[in-house]
Amino acid sequence: MTETDSQAAFERLAPPLQRCLWEQGWTGLRAAQLEALPLILDGREDVVITASTASGKTEAAFLPLLTRLWQGDGRGVVLYVAPLKALINDQEERLNRLCEHLEIPVFPWHGDIGEAPRRRFLADPRGLVLITPESLESLLFRRGMEMTRLFGTLEAIVVDELHAFIGSERGRQLQSLLHRLDEALGRRVQRIGLSATLGDMGLAADFLRPGGGGEVRVVVSPDDKKLLQLLVKAITQPSAPSDTQEAAHTAIAAELFEKLRGANYLIFPNSTYLVEFYADALRQHCEAAGLPVTFIPHHGRLEKGEREITEESLKHGALPVSAICTTTLEMGIDIGAIRGVVQIGAPGTVASLCQRVGRAGRRANEAAVLWQYCAVEDPSENSDCADDLYPDLVQAIAVIRLFLAKWYEPPETGALHYSTLVQQVLSLIGERQGITAADAYRTLCKTGPFGGVSEADFIELLRALAAAELLFQDANRLLLHGLRGEKRVNHFSFFAAFPDSQEYRLLNTGKELGKLPLDRRRCAGDVLIFGGRRWRIAAIDHNKRRVDLMPAPAGKLPRTGSGSMVVHDRVREEMRALLVGDECPSWLDATARALLKNAQKDFAALGLVDNQLLEEGTTVNIFAWRGDRTQNALAALLRANGLKAENQGICIQVREISAAELKTTLAIIAAAPCPEPVEVLDRKSLGVPEKWDWVLPDRLFYAGFASRRLDLAAAHALCVASRNWVCSGRSVSNRIR
Structure with missing residues (x-):
């Protein structure tokens, strides 16, 4: 677009907005803002605007929307829906700076906001309403018969962080709310989605307008070509019969203390447990050195006030601070200029890593920094073959390679909910x-x-x-x-469509170990860390809020370290490609490079270049190189046929069996039709994964669970293909190195 075209587009904005932008130092509109402006001003088409964090997506939507409201004498309404209350609070401040020039009111509406803004809007419904899905649900439920009065002049609905809703029960709730609002008003209201880049933006369009995604216009912001300083570091420790990889994590904490003081970083371990571990370790380093504590935690279990202190310290603190955080800081809350990101453990998804890196390097001519740390145990005679392949390190490298290649997971949209x-x-x-x-x-x-x-x-x-x-x-x-x-x-x-996390009593052989908020997605067989030890859930009683635990074998943190994220097929394929080849990326440190070389040699020595099965004593490992939905389904099929199978991430481990016996079972499964979920799953062992699952009849419960967690068709296809699988073997007493 020429400078003349850009100037012409700018002049289409409301004159008070033009003056406001010039006063704020704007020199023009960005590419996405220029492309979105005529589409949104016209008001007839749905639009998805996709761009990296801090690229002006919010203004791309609201500059034309505010112009429309101004042209209509300010009597119209725009509904803005966001997944986080903190994001609404940020946007209120940001949008007020624009709206005050137009005399358009802004109404934040969520559980932490008092009644005054709501009463003002209910009395005089006009302006911007910034709301969460839960508050919109409450509004529809309690004032359903007033929708025409309240939203009769609704111009558009903006959904921020659209990617965060896709595939979740909360996302399906939002889709339903928007459809119910259209029905209540008797017309099709324009929808505008603001999204991070996804692997298939067509699926994002389908999510925004179910059944009409083909008509949604997608505006893609050009790549900002941000510079990236990248280093992958492996920290090793001897394999030991401890219940955590504490030695390696302690070493990482010491290094972070030395490197990050005096700068703002986001540190992403892969669990709330590790967030607390690093926050405690880094606090001790600060206190021992007689320095202010500049490493502070941020996760969903902290009280709102504590989280806000961290956010404010990042944005306006007297001293540079770093936040140790979960996914709570992935989204677009304003936390100021972040120097870099530290990822500890393999990222679960490429999309998540993209979001995290997008938070850094926003200053002009400043590169974003990504330090990837992997805590690695040296294999011992007691460790299994997967440990020889350093799966956490290999997954981290694979995810980063896909990120650099600009590949992202397509959103999962097939759940029945x-x-x-x-x-x-x-x-x-x-x-x-x-x-x-x-x-x-x-x-x-x-x-x-x-x-x-x-x-x-x-x-x-x-x-x-x-x-x-x-x-x-x-x-x-x-x-x-x-x-x-x-x-x-x-x-x-x-x-709320999602379940509450409530405190459960944790017991081992009748002895109470303590209490822990437990997400209802937890089920028997899951692993959790408590009291510095690794436990496997034996049983859950949701009515009594009781969890029975037993010590987990080979006590250490979960191998993949990717939290609750589901690993995609493409990530596992990239892991295999790394192990089959001999490439060592230049952005690995010396230890990571040596470990990857060892993993590549061991992969070949174990016969896994051509073979899919590896027999170790009475254990057989299946190297299928598929994502979690397929491997979880294959493990479930094997368990339904009486085998002890578990998805270990890099492989599926089947215990107390020979390779010949396993192949016989796989052939039996392959000869039968692909089973229904009710034939494979055991409801008692699954807990209550979603909020209202307790009321569902068995058939619907199993079908719903499988639609979210399993790909039975793909797993059955693997069983059919297994007739051509070849097995290699290794004596458990004969280590390769």
Whole structure:
């Protein structure tokens, strides 16, 4: 676009906005802002704007939207939906600087905001409403019959951090809310999504407008060609029968203390446990040196006030500080200029690493810094073959290579989300003050975002809700809340689609070890760290909030270190490509380079270049090189056939079996049709992964769980292909090195 075109686009903005931007030092509009401006000013098409963090996505949406409101004498409404309250607070301050010149009010609306802004909007509905999905749910539920009065002049809906919603129950809730709002208003309201770059932006468009993604315009911001200083460091420690890799992490903490003092960094370990470990270790280093504590934690279990102190210290602190954080600081909360990012343990996804690196290097002519640390144990005679391949290090290198190649995971959008459908049925009853089953199915499924739910499945779901006294059907065939349903919908927690984390008692052989907030996605077989030890969950009683634990074998932190993130097929394929070849990237330190070389030699020596099975004594390892959804499904198929199988990330480990016996079982599975989830899964061992799963009939529960976690078809295809798999063997007493 020429300078003349850019000037012409700028002049289409409301004159007060033009003056405001000049006063703020703007010299022109960025590429994404120029491309989005006519699309949003026109108001007829949905738009997804994708760009890196701090690239002006917010202004790309709001400059034309505010112009539209100004042209309409400021009586219109724009709804802005964000996943974080802190993000809403940031945007309120940012948008107020623009809106005050236009005399357009801004109303933040979430659980931590008082009643005054809400009352002002309800009395005079105009301006910008900045809201979370949960507060929008509450608004629709409590004031469903007032939607035309409140949002009759709604111009557009902006969804910030669109990528963070895709594939989650919260995302499906948001899709349903936007569709219900369209229905309540009797018209199609323009939707604008602000997203990080994804592997398939078409899926982001489909998410924004289910069934109409092909008509959504996607605006892609040109690559800003940010410079990157990159180093991967491996920290080794002798293999020992301890319950943590504490020695390596202690060494990393000491190095971070020396390197990061005097600068603002974000440090991303892969768990809340490690966030606390590093926060404590770095605090001790500061105190021992007689220095102020400039390393502070930030994660979702901390109180809101504590998180805000960290955010404010990063942004305006008297001293440079570094935050040790979870995914809470991946999103676009304003934390000022960050020098660099430290990733500890392999990133679970390329998209997550991209978000993290995008937080750094925003000053002009300043490179972003990425330091990747991997805590690595030296293999011993007691470790298994996977340890010879240093999977955490190899995964970290693979993810970084894909990141540098600008490949990102496509979002997972195939989940059925029956749990969220339960919530939406109950909420829709409240919004409409009763609804027929046919109208509920039409709104939520036939024309809404739950298109994968058949009419028969919906009827089965309603019967289960009636049996649980969540709803009933009156003489006029209206669905209304039952006795139990009334209690549920009138509790503040109803408006969230995701489950609450509540404290559970942890016990080992009847002895209480302590208490821990436990996400309801946890299930039997999962590993957690508590009291400096590694435990495997034996059983969960959600009613009594009790978890029975047993010591986990080969006590150490989980091997892949990627937290709850699901590893994609492409990442595992890249890991194999690294091990098959002999390339050592220049951005590895000497230790990481030597370990990768050893892993490549061992991979060849173990026969894994051509073979898929490796026999070690009474254990057989399957090297399928597939993502977690496929490998979890294959492990589930094997367990359903009586085998002791577990997805270890780099491989699937099957214990107490020979390779010949395993191949026989694989052939039996391959000869039968691909099983239904109900034939493979055990509900008692799965816990309650989503909030309303407890009320689902077995068939729907299993189908819903599998749609989120497993790819049974791909796993069954692996079993069919296994007839050509070759096995190599290694004596457990004969280490390669």
